[in-house]
Amino acid sequence: MIEVKDVKKKFGRKHVLKGVSFTANKGEITCVIGINGVGKTTILNTIMNLTPLNSGQILIDGEKINKHSYEKITFIPDAITMLPSMTIREAMQFMDDFYDSWNQERATELLGFFKLKETEKINNLSKGNRAKINLLLGLALDVDYLLMDEPFSGIDMFSREQIADVFTSHLVEDRGVIITTHEISDIEHLIDKSVLLDNGVVLKEFNTEDMRETEGKSIVDVMREVYQQ
Amino acid sequence: MNRFVKLVNFELSRFMKIYLVLVAMTVVVQVTGVIVKANKYMSKANTAIYEEMLSRTEFIERYGQMGFMDVTRSLWFMGPIAICTAALIFYVFMIWYRDWFGKNTFIYRLLMLPTARLNVYLSKLLSIFLMVLGLVSVQLIILPLENSVLKWLVPTDFRSDMTVSQIINGNPLSMLVPQTFTEFVLYYGAGFMALTIVFTAILFERSFKWKGIIAGIGYVAISVVIFILPVLSMFIVGRAYLYPLEILGLETAMGIIVTVMSIWVGNYLLNKKITV
Numbered sequence: 001m002i003e004v005k006d007v008k009k010k011f012g013r014k015h016v017l018k019g020v021s022f023t024a025n026k027g028e029i030t031c032v033i034g035i036n037g038v039g040k041t042t043i044l045n046t047i048m049n050l051t052p053l054n055s056g057q058i059l060i061d062g063e064k065i066n067k068h069s070y071e072k073i074t075f076i077p078d079a080i081t082m083l084p085s086m087t088i089r090e091a092m093q094f095m096d097d098f099y100d101s102w103n104q105e106r107a108t109e110l111l112g113f114f115k116l117k118e119t120e121k122i123n124n125l126s127k128g129n130r131a132k133i134n135l136l137l138g139l140a141l142d143v144d145y146l147l148m149d150e151p152f153s154g155i156d157m158f159s160r161e162q163i164a165d166v167f168t169s170h171l172v173e174d175r176g177v178i179i180t181t182h183e184i185s186d187i188e189h190l191i192d193k194s195v196l197l198d199n200g201v202v203l204k205e206f207n208t209e210d211m212r213e214t215e216g217k218s219i220v221d222v223m224r225e226v227y228q229q
Numbered sequence: 230m231n232r233f234v235k236l237v238n239f240e241l242s243r244f245m246k247i248y249l250v251l252v253a254m255t256v257v258v259q260v261t262g263v264i265v266k267a268n269k270y271m272s273k274a275n276t277a278i279y280e281e282m283l284s285r286t287e288f289i290e291r292y293g294q295m296g297f298m299d300v301t302r303s304l305w306f307m308g309p310i311a312i313c314t315a316a317l318i319f320y321v322f323m324i325w326y327r328d329w330f331g332k333n334t335f336i337y338r339l340l341m342l343p344t345a346r347l348n349v350y351l352s353k354l355l356s357i358f359l360m361v362l363g364l365v366s367v368q369l370i371i372l373p374l375e376n377s378v379l380k381w382l383v384p385t386d387f388r389s390d391m392t393v394s395q396i397i398n399g400n401p402l403s404m405l406v407p408q409t410f411t412e413f414v415l416y417y418g419a420g421f422m423a424l425t426i427v428f429t430a431i432l433f434e435r436s437f438k439w440k441g442i443i444a445g446i447g448y449v450a451i452s453v454v455i456f457i458l459p460v461l462s463m464f465i466v467g468r469a470y471l472y473p474l475e476i477l478g479l480e481t482a483m484g485i486i487v488t489v490m491s492i493w494v495g496n497y498l499l500n501k502k503i504t505v
Contacts, residue, residue, distance in 0.1 A: 045504075045505060048340075049340075049500075050337065050505040051503075051504040052501055052502050052503075052504070067342075067343055067344055067345050067346075068343060070342060070343040075337070075341060079334060081335060081341075082335070083335055084331070098232055098342050099343060
């Protein structure tokens with residue numbers, strides 16, 4: 001379980017996170033929803049220790065992040081984090097070199113699924129294909145937790161569908177996923193848990209299935225309620 | 230292979246293309262310089278001897294013999310060294326900033342590697358250091374070659390021969406290629422220390438942005454003051470109460486302290502304060 005406890009973060013005088021708390025379980029897809037600029041990316045960055053906290057605590061399976069954690073949790077930012085001059089094969093080799101959890105079999109499977117050639121240079125890929133490789137580099141790690149920052153933003157419809165398919169496949173099953181988005185239509189049916197964020201605070205955290213069953217509301221219904229009151 | 234060695238290998242390969250261009254440029258320009266200088270001298274000799282009817286001895290008396298020093302003092306020789314030095318100094322900064330800037334922010338990947346972040350710092354440090362040593366080695370290897378080219382182009386009577394060690398001793402190269410092991414450790418140790426100070430200053434800037442620039446400059450200033458404290462104290466007191474050897478010992482100790490401090494602070498910033 002990933003536990004985010006009362007996390008506060010400011011950039012200069014601007015308070016981006018004003019005491020954010022939520023949890024994300026293994027085997028569930030947790031979606032952090034909010035408009036642009038409410039601190040969604042910052043939350044993921046703080047979980048990965050890519051930016052320091054001002055206060056609060058983040059635990060991954062009960063322990064603070066350390067160098068071994070990166071074999072257990074990975075982050076797929078909104079832009080690919082490989083050198084543009086590398087070919088896909090070189091990028092995969094890099095991952096294989098540094099991560100014990102790298103699963104080449106799965107990487108090859110994904111490459112086939114996305115219909116991409118490993119001789120292609122990252123620099124020459126279209127935006128959609130670059131996003132797919134970015135996803136591949138994260139998904140091919142045998143990690144327990146996956147964080148994804150806006151995996152659907154600025155990508156064509158067909159690529160979006162392909163990526164959404166990945167979520168329902170065995171590639172994501174059993175893992176804990178935290179995904180951020182400002183646009184949930186593509187993935188609403190996949191989400192187990194929603195965390196509605198605004199102005200650096202969590203407005204509501206709920207299990208989507210329970211919400212549907214007990215109150216008969218979809219995520220969009222709840223969003224309307226929460227954001228438009 | 231452990232991850233540190235892989236990181237060093239990775240950092241070196243990232244700069245390899247430009248590095249090889251620098252090496253090639255140095256060889257080509259310096260050798261061309263030898264040829265140009267030798268030809269110029271010989272054509273002057275030819276004009277003097279065949280047109281102005283000077284004897285060989287008269288020419289040499291008037292214009293002197295040609296030595297390798299005539300080459301090393303020229304832009305042909307020092308130019309490439311200056312360019313390589315500038316390129317490496319530039320790269321000391323680029324080796325960090327290139328990971329933040331540009332289309333793909335590679336720093337995310339580096340910071341998420343399942344290895345101590347100190348390894349990222351140390352691999353960049355060692356890469357720069359190896360590149361410096363590499364360029365110096367190339368210079369040492371091509372010196373005898375250039376010396377032979379000169380001997381081949383200028384007849385014995387017209388030239389005063391020098392050995393490679395004489396060449397190294399007689400010009401700014403003597404800084405790059407120290408004569409004793411102690412000097413080597415001192416010069417390159419000081420260079421290494423300077424690198425760690427600059428790296429840590431860069432990490433201050435990366436961690437705190439505008440305030441970090443001030444912190445970085447402050448850090449450099451404090452480091453320099455600590456390092457020169459033994460010498461500085463003599464100026465303050467106004468008399469030399471230490472033997473040169475004692476000062477050397479103190480300076481070495483201060484250098485080690487500053488280096489360790491820089492690496493420690495750099496490691497702290499990378500782990501606790503850095504922002505992608």
